[in-house]
Amino acid sequence: MGERLLTIRDLNIEFDTPQGVVKAVRDVNFHVDKGEILGIVGESGSGKTVSVMSCLGLLTDNEKIVRGEILFEGENLSSAGIRTEKERKRHEQFLNTIRGNKISMIFQDPMTYLNPVLTIGTQLTEGIMTHQKCSKKEAWDKSVELLRKVGIPGPERRMYQYPYEFSGGMRQRIVIAIALSCDPKLLIADEPTTALDVTVQAQILELIRERAKADNTSVIMITHDLGVVASLCERIIIMYGGKVAEEGLAEEIFYEAKHPYTQGLLGSVVKRRQAGDRREPLESIPGTPPDLLKINRGCPFMSRCPKAMKICKDYIPAVTPFSQTHSLSCWLYCKEQARELVERQKAEMGAGLG
Amino acid sequence: MDQPVIKIEDLEKSFKVKSSSFKRPARVRAVNKVSLEIKKGETLGLVGESGCGKSTLGRTILKVHEPDGGKILFEGTDITGFSRAQMRPYRKRMQMIFQDPYASLNPRFTVGELIGEPMEIYDMYTRAEREVRVQELMRTVGLKPDHIRRYPHEFSGGQRQRIGIARTLALDPEFIVCDEPISALDVSIQSQIVNLLEKIQAERQLSYLFIAHDLGMVRHISHRIGVMYLGYLVEVGEADEVYSHPLHPYTKALMSAAPEPDPRAARARQRIMLEGEIPNPLDIPKGCPFCTRCPQAKPRCREERPELKEAGGSGRQAACLLLEG
Ligand SMILES: Nc1ncnc2c1ncn2[C@@H]1O[C@H](COP(=O)(O)OP(=O)(O)OP(=O)(O)O)[C@@H](O)[C@H]1O
Ligand SMILES: Nc1ncnc2c1ncn2[C@@H]1O[C@H](COP(=O)(O)OP(=O)(O)OP(=O)(O)O)[C@@H](O)[C@H]1O
Ligand code: SF4
Ligand SMILES: [Mg+2]
Ligand SMILES: [Mg+2]
Numbered sequence: 110m111g112e113r114l115l116t117i118r119d120l121n122i123e124f125d126t127p128q129g130v131v132k133a134v135r136d137v138n139f140h141v142d143k144g145e146i147l148g149i150v151g152e153s154g155s156g157k158t159v160s161v162m163s164c165l166g167l168l169t170d171n172e173k174i175v176r177g178e179i180l181f182e183g184e185n186l187s188s189a190g191i192r193t194e195k196e197r198k199r200h201e202q203f204l205n206t207i208r209g210n211k212i213s214m215i216f217q218d219p220m221t222y223l224n225p226v227l228t229i230g231t232q233l234t235e236g237i238m239t240h241q242k243c244s245k246k247e248a249w250d251k252s253v254e255l256l257r258k259v260g261i262p263g264p265e266r267r268m269y270q271y272p273y274e275f276s277g278g279m280r281q282r283i284v285i286a287i288a289l290s291c292d293p294k295l296l297i298a299d300e301p302t303t304a305l306d307v308t309v310q311a312q313i314l315e316l317i318r319e320r321a322k323a324d325n326t327s328v329i330m331i332t333h334d335l336g337v338v339a340s341l342c343e344r345i346i347i348m349y350g351g352k353v354a355e356e357g358l359a360e361e362i363f364y365e366a367k368h369p370y371t372q373g374l375l376g377s378v379v380k381r382r383q384a385g386d387r388r389e390p391l392e393s394i395p396g397t398p399p400d401l402l403k404i405n406r407g408c409p410f411m412s413r414c415p416k417a418m419k420i421c422k423d424y425i426p427a428v429t430p431f432s433q434t435h436s437l438s439c440w441l442y443c444k445e446q447a448r449e450l451v452e453r454q455k456a457e458m459g460a461g462l463g
Numbered sequence: 464m465d466q467p468v469i470k471i472e473d474l475e476k477s478f479k480v481k482s483s484s485f486k487r488p489a490r491v492r493a494v495n496k497v498s499l500e501i502k503k504g505e506t507l508g509l510v511g512e513s514g515c516g517k518s519t520l521g522r523t524i525l526k527v528h529e530p531d532g533g534k535i536l537f538e539g540t541d542i543t544g545f546s547r548a549q550m551r552p553y554r555k556r557m558q559m560i561f562q563d564p565y566a567s568l569n570p571r572f573t574v575g576e577l578i579g580e581p582m583e584i585y586d587m588y589t590r591a592e593r594e595v596r597v598q599e600l601m602r603t604v605g606l607k608p609d610h611i612r613r614y615p616h617e618f619s620g621g622q623r624q625r626i627g628i629a630r631t632l633a634l635d636p637e638f639i640v641c642d643e644p645i646s647a648l649d650v651s652i653q654s655q656i657v658n659l660l661e662k663i664q665a666e667r668q669l670s671y672l673f674i675a676h677d678l679g680m681v682r683h684i685s686h687r688i689g690v691m692y693l694g695y696l697v698e699v700g701e702a703d704e705v706y707s708h709p710l711h712p713y714t715k716a717l718m719s720a721a722p723e724p725d726p727r728a729a730r731a732r733q734r735i736m737l738e739g740e741i742p743n744p745l746d747i748p749k750g751c752p753f754c755t756r757c758p759q760a761k762p763r764c765r766e767e768r769p770e771l772k773e774a775g776g777s778g779r780q781a782a783c784l785l786l787e788g
Contacts, residue, residue, distance in 0.1 A: 152649040276741065277513070306512040307676070308737045311720035315736065333650055336722025340729035359726040377654035378724045379679035390661065391683065393654035397619040
């Protein structure tokens with residue numbers, strides 16, 4: 110097993126909204142080792158972005174880490190438990206030393222990251238100068254080198270151009286160059302290729318893989334494309350309704366999936382060899398994802414699960430380990446605990462009545 | 464053999480764009496001399512990179528855009544030069560499903576009004592009949608008829624796409640352009656919609672032009688597949704054939720780059736990495752449109768433009784000079 114870089118423990122994040130409290134992330138646990146590429150997969154709204162943004166302390170005004178630890182190189186990045194304004198300020202200062210330095214992030218839309226009125230050269234050099242103590246000349250040279258590394262031809266000339274003069278794929282490569290400019294320990298990529306074409310996507314994924322291997326950088330790759338995780342990630346986390354449904358090595362998830370949601374998800378995508386049976390309907394998961402305003406009891410997948418049992422409605426399933434690396438949260442795989450729970454409940458009810 | 468529902472010949476569409484660096488307005492040649500046929504009950508999948516002209520082709524076939532050249536035949540009738548009035552009876556027989564189920568539905572209308580509206584515009588059925596038809600359509604697409612008075616925002620993305628499909632079906636079309644109907648949906652919802660489209664096709668003998676980026680899904684739903692590059696149709700053939708034995712170098716690269724949801728297969732696969740970026744459609748290379756990125760390009764490819772020609776039998780066509788020998 111590798112050396113831990115990031116450990117997320119018991120993370121709970123809520124949003125205060127006019128309609129009520131949205132429990133966007135509930136009891137989430139995961140870790141990332143040094144040099145590892147971890148994939149996070151799940152439907153829209155399952156809590157992928159919210160979980161990783163919290164690692165950077167990027168919270169909106171109505172957002173709160175209610176509970177949980179985010180240990181990065183042994184230091185806690187979580188703002189849970191911070192009460193006073195002074196503590197908050199100190200924490201924010203501390204996060205500033207981490208953000209865009211030890212941890213950097215790539216978003217889906219590169220334009221949210223690039224300033225349209227500044228040249229690429231200015232943006233790259235400024236970024237490098239803020240995080241590393243070096244002269245403008247050194248930062249400039251380093252920038253040219255970075256552009257070259259991410260496969261931009263003629264980088265010396267390109268430094269003087271503006272973002273709109275680049276294609277979507279090139280812009281995303283520039284954003285990756287910026288994200289890597291500080292030699293981060295952890296690179297978080299949130300759907301970095303969703304807006305790109307497959308041939309360009311393949312280039313970007315290759316680039317991320319190369320950089321990760323060359324510099325021993327850890328990567329968290331968020332996507333809902335199972336094809337992307339299959340070709341890039343060593344380990345995968347499947348999220349559903351704000352919780353981790355299943356976690357395992359890529360092979361464990363793709364070939365030994367146990368959670369009904371993971372199984373349904375894998376069944377919904379078309380694999381190369383199945384594609385011949387065209388007239389067979391695709392496997393599909395009926396229904397729609399849960400409303401996070403309303404759930405607090407039971408398994409989040411309950412309303413769509415073909416195997417749901419009575420207990421699933423009232424109790425959140427415990428996490429059951431299968432191997433050192435593979436675990437999941439589903440009552441089907443912890444029947445013993447389920448039985449105990451039911452027994453205990455009966456006893457309590459009995460006691461209550463007596 | 465049945466005559467095709469749609470037949471296009473050398474269809475062309477370009478757009479004028481303002482360009483700062485030239486005095487004359489430049490032209491984006493979005494669709495270049497495309498010819499193809501779609502039979503009754505058939506799905507033709509259309510794939511290719513962003514901006515290669517897929518949507519424009521779909522819209523031009525429906526005459527949402529006026530073509531600049533070539534012909535469009537709908538069930539044998541040449542509709543290319545038809546006026547608005549002449550198009551009217553054809554409009555409802557040729558429909559479109561859009562990518563964005565959020566943007567394409569008016570939020571102030573109830574589901575019942577949304578699905579009934581096209582029939583009202585075309586003055587089909589009486590009010591009472593329409594109400595019955597709306598409920599039938601809701602059942603067909605898997606919506607609960609008692610939700611008829613709800614508004615779009617009360618539905619999830621997948622359900623909204625079902626509303627969009629019901630609206631399209633209201634006019635009993637024979638041909639539907641499905642322009643990325645599943646791209647905005649979650650994977651677990653995409654397969655619901657694809658199954659629905661296939662079910663309706665089987666029941667009504669519909670023909671589809673199905674545009675999408677997910678190559679696996681396109682292969683699943685399509686009988687035949689067309690591959691576009693920079694406004695040109697570069698390959699067309701039986702879906703499985705095109706996937707397992709692509710002929711055109713661009714199709715080969717595209718198929719090899721498609722992310723496959725299977726780690727072992729993904730690892731074993733040889734990727735053809737394309738160098739460079741998609742050229743600008745304002746400035747299409749002189750020879751083969753793919754020559755600037757093609758790993759197999761010969762000097763000749765920069766001079767001569769290949770035509771779409773029979774290649775490898777069973778109706779397979781490709782446009783590559785190397786295949787012409
Ligand atoms: N600012 C906010 N206010 C209220 N709720 C929010 C806010 N931001 C996110 N949420 C809620 O938190 C949940 C998780 O959102 P998140 O963005 O993490 O989803 P995701 O898994 O990244 O989805 P996607 O694949 O669509 O990006 C969602 O249900 C969302 O509605
Ligand atoms: N109304 C328009 N005016 C000017 N140019 C247009 C117009 N519509 C499309 N284009 C241009 O025509 C070309 C083809 O666009 P089109 O939308 O057909 O591509 P596409 O293959 O559907 O792409 P995507 O996969 O991104 O949807 C592009 O260069 C686009 O910028
Ligand atoms: S806990 Fe129950 S509802 Fe949840 S996935 Fe398992 S069987 Fe299905
Ligand atoms: Mg997200
Ligand atoms: Mg399009």
